[in-house]
Amino acid sequence: MLKPDYIPDTEPTIRVGIILPEDKQETIIIDSTNSKNIKVLFDRNKVEIKHKLIVFEVKNNKVFYNGMYTELVEIYQDSEPDFITIKSVVAGRGFHWVKHIEVKLSFKIEIRVEENGFIMINEMPMEQYLACVATSEMSAECPVSYIEAQTIVARSWMLANIEQKHVHLGFDVCNDDCCQRFQGVNHLSEYSKKATENTRGQVLLHQGKIVDARYSKSCGGIMEKFENLWENKPKAYMQNKSDAPEAFDIDLTQESQMNKWVHSSPKSFCSPYYIKEDDLHKYLGNVDEVGSYFRWKIQTTQEELVDNIRDKLNLDINFVNSLTPTKRAGSGRILELLIEYIDSKGLENSITIFKDYEVRRILHKMFLYSSALVIESVSISNSPFPDRFIFYGAGWGHGAGMCQIGGIGMALAGYSTTSIVEHYYPSAHIKQIYK
Ligand SMILES: [Zn+2]
């Protein structure tokens, strides 16, 4: 396991959660056709597996296979081109783009049962993990300087290892957007291997520490500050900054300027000026929806909104009277949202929602792309309350650190790997920490 705040001088091994207890998966189907030297251990004793298709089930809170019970399964195999195929793995866990995909895994796999569901962990050398992440996050069609930038950023984020979201379950990161998207060797290409080799051991450093290099799909034009999204520990390399060659002269904390912003298309690196929206599907990873992320519009009805708020906040609410952003961050993301509503007794009441993530969760059952949005209420019936709410938004994700679509925009415009990472993490620099 990785240690927080520690700079390794040799390549570390890392553990990735592939199936999590929250997936409540009770069957694992593995196809081992493409793994020549596979070795399987049950509770550390070697077992002969005769069939290429291996089915594990949860029984009596243990792993059950072919009449045998075991606490721990360990599968050892070589690096790719050898791999085993796991038939059904969750991608987009908890988000509206959730689906089940097939995942091909090399190196070591561990399987055990926790809370009556499987845990599967894939253990591998760091650089192998990164080569897989580069093309799981985005497609291998991306320009080289972008894939290299994404690899340096992913390596830094991993080794800074600040979040430690899954340490209690015995792995460093999960396979999904909660941490970094990892889909095994599925999309591994000569291209992504080369990008990893070219940047081997390189991380971003700031004042002698590895940068906590968070990133998201699209900032919407201006990057967000660390402390507006997570704990109040400002970072010099994560500030409000225009994602463009020159700073935009605009103050998105002001409602009127934010309104103009979402209805316009400033020339940021993540805008259609640098990447045409029709080309985006070429560059995005395979589980993403294809749509417009730079500027978007989503509607919700009064009933849908009330149901969602009641459900998510466990609030006694019958009608929404108004939705008012009362505090915005520099990227336009909503930090405080006032909801005025009528409860089941017909009384007027209000509640304030804090933080970008909560606003995205509360305003729509599908979890909105971003909270950098303006709200229009529409009244068409005789009801005293709005019939519909329209959200006009900018960007996808929290918007801090590297804007992935912007990074591709920079690469397409000819910027180098170094200039891309230094643009998104100002005041940080690249250093190779192991060979
Ligand atoms: Zn995670």
Ligand SMILES: [Zn+2]
């Ligand atoms: Zn951007």
